[in-house]
Amino acid sequence: MSEDEELYIQVTDREGNVHRLPALSGWRVMEIIKDAGLPLKAECGGALECATCHVYVDRAWMDRVHPKSDEEDEKLDEAFMVKGNSRLSCQILMSDELNGLEVTLAPEGE
Template structure:
């Protein structure tokens, strides 16, 4: 199990637990986290699961592939720490990962 801490743009936080191997997006959907719509169901074919990953966690993630990078072009307010959370798979190494949903998602 891995813990994910979701923050919204207003500073509210919610901590959830999910099984290793699940994506951060799946954990969000299972726990009804606002701001994560996941319209494509995790196929990396939209940008409705766009999040900002806390700086302390960025280096622990595998790098963005070309598909994720191109899908982020459809997201608003993209930053250096922007990721699609359907592409972040939970593991022991990511236990406690913190992500923030953008204001206009």
């Protein structure tokens, strides 16, 4: 990646609007989404104690994000409408390899 190329992620909100968000290497995807003001609860702030930062990773990106830990997999059991591409955004660290990462905010539970 060249110096003048900006890291970013693309987030589809719950209404279907796509947002291109500037990203910083080493930041959690959760932090990027929250800093942009999108409606992501992330109640525990990334401590892997809740499932309120649940997102769906675009299937084209699934093999590029770091695999889920057992702890993340267990915590996803508490999330609403979990799918095969469900992830907790606090567990995805931004890097050059993830430039352009596409995620969709999962529905909020009751």
